[in-house]
Amino acid sequence: MQEEKQFVMKCCICGREKTDRGWEYRFRADEQNILCSHGFCAPCYETEIMKIRLQTTLATVPLYR
Ligand SMILES: [Zn+2]
Numbered sequence: 001m002q003e004e005k006q007f008v009m010k011c012c013i014c015g016r017e018k019t020d021r022g023w024e025y026r027f028r029a030d031e032q033n034i035l036c037s038h039g040f041c042a043p044c045y046e047t048e049i050m051k052i053r054l055q056t057t058l059a060t061v062p063l064y065r
Contacts, residue, residue, distance in 0.1 A: 006034045011041035013048070 009018040016023040023041040028034065040048060 003033060006030075007037065008034045009037050009039055011044050012038040013040060013044035016041050 010016070011018075011023060015025070017026045018039075018041070019026075023043075
């Protein structure tokens, strides 16, 4: 039996999956049958961008060097 692996995009921060309806938490019993690609969901992406911006800003303040 040939098994077709399903391709799933998962957020590497919160673990939500990208679905037709957006990012959702899902429990999978067939975890070994999927191909995972890790990325950021919209909220986590925003958070990461803010963290990077904050770090960049703090790096320019002598106190935090
Ligand atoms: Zn996320």
